[in-house]
Amino acid sequence: MWLVLTGAIATSLVLIGWSFWFSPAHASGRTYRVLSVPGNVIWGELFKPDSPPILRVQSGDRLIMNTVSHEGILPDQGDTTEFLTAGGIKREDILPDQIRVKAEVPKSGPGPHVITGPIYVEGAEPGDVLEIKTLALNYRSPYGVISNRHGRGSLPGEYPENNAPIYTKVIPIERSRDVGIFKPSNGLPDLEIPLKPFMGLMGIVPANVEEAVNSVPPGNYGGNVDIKDLGVGSSLYLPVQVPGALFYAGDPHCAQGNGEVALTAIECSLTPTFELVLHKDMTLDTPMGEIEDAWIAIGLDRDLDEAMKKSVREYLRIVNEKYGLTKPDALLYASAAIDFEVSQVVDIVKGIHTLIPKESFKALQAE
Structure with missing residues (x-):
């Protein structure tokens, strides 16, 4: 269910958290707020054609969608609070949604991603094209995480060194300067990484259920495409495969190098603002992007x-x-x-x- 709210009432409910309990998503006019509460997210897999939508929207409507980073809550990182505070993050700065997802959302697939959705777009049918415009990206917490895991990344078997299962680093974020602080492990001076946030995973439900069992591989439905140019001002066009399209997003990134060679980008929780536009007069077989x-x-x-x-x-x-x-x-x-x-x-x-x-x-x- 979702609750339609308007004006100052909607704003105040968001700010004090009442909607956290009242509704998975709520609307003010044609802009909808979608929260990353347990009923609105899945962990490790994609949504399927029979997944119940948490919200139904019209073409041209906007979504302010909370997303949660999986880094910091995965089993190999141990207790989330201990992991992040050991990396220099204050306890009070840890995103509550990360703690709640880890405690209350079952990890139902082999992938790592926490995914918010799905959103039903009225009138969307197979053969149409859904355009996902990214209008804004706001940081939810002052940190991110980069990880390299054994058997993963571009050099599996070589790194992490000494057959370690994981090598991971917490990256404090300085929002005022739009940089992440990378602290070398051998005492060298800090390095700065310019931030360029984007959503690594934006997609619609694949018709083939087998493609939805793992959140990691991208496909013609979009998903985990990890293209760093798909930030604010971009559009991602996807061929609709099921009625309603069933849009979702996750895997928020603060910065990524092409190749993503270690395994992850700077994974950090974001709140994107999307506009969903349905194209009936356009055909595509594979995802296509556009920037200005x-x-x-x-x-x-x-x-x-x-x-x-x-x-x-x-x-x-x-x-x-x-x-x-x-x-x-x-x-x-x-x-x-x-x-x-x-x-x-x-x-x-x-x-x-x-x-x-x-x-x-x-x-x-x-x-």
């Missing part, structure tokens, strides 16, 4: 070479359809002027993406 000055062509596959091929093919499709350039010409142009990047190599299904600068094709007549 570029399109993002995405390739996903367990084989990195195949992911590269898929990203190139998607680049060719975008440039051909939007600017009229033939695919043979677009391929030659890319070889001289377009960079293809490794999004991540750690999510079972690997990712390659490319930014297609709109400025590069301004001389061509868009269709």
Whole structure:
């Protein structure tokens, strides 16, 4: 169930936490607040076609959605409070939702992610396209965590060293300067990591239930795509597979390097503001991104070479359809002027993406 609230009443209930008990999600006009309380999240898997939605919205509605980072609450990190305070975080700064999720939400899948949702979009049907606009991203806590686990990451078996099960580091966040503080383990001076928050996991429910059993691999439904350019001002376009689309989000990041080679980014809890837009006159077979000055062509596959091929093919499709350039010409142009990047190599299904600068094709007549 959810409760419709408006104006100052809605605001006050959010601030004092009453909605924490009254409703999984509530609305003020066409902007909806979605809380990361136990009834609104799952842990380790994706939602399925028969998952009951916590909220139903119209195309164009907005969501202010609380999300929870899984880092700091996973079993191999022990007691959450002890883990974070040992990393220099004050007890009073620990996000209560992390503590509550760990205590009350069963870990129902093999993945690590805590995922908020699902949201039913009225009128969405298979064959449509759902656009997820990220309008804002707000930090929920002054810390994040980076981890490397045995058997995971880009160098499994080599790191963590000495066959250790995990090597992990708490990263204090200085919001006033938008940096994370990385403290080397051997006493060297602190390093600063510029923050560039984004949601690592945004998706809709896959029609194939088997694809939903693990939150880690991304797919044509989106999910854990881990593309750092999908921050504020971006759009992610996804092909709808089930009625209502059933949107969800999780895996919030403060900063990530392309490749995500250790295993995680700076994982930190965020509150994104999304706008969901349904496109009935658009078709897609695979996720596509957009930022103000570029399109993002995405390739996903367990084989990195195949992911590269898929990203190139998607680049060719975008440039051909939007600017009229033939695919043979677009391929030659890319070889001289377009960079293809490794999004991540750690999510079972690997990712390659490319930014297609709109400025590069301004001389061509868009269709």
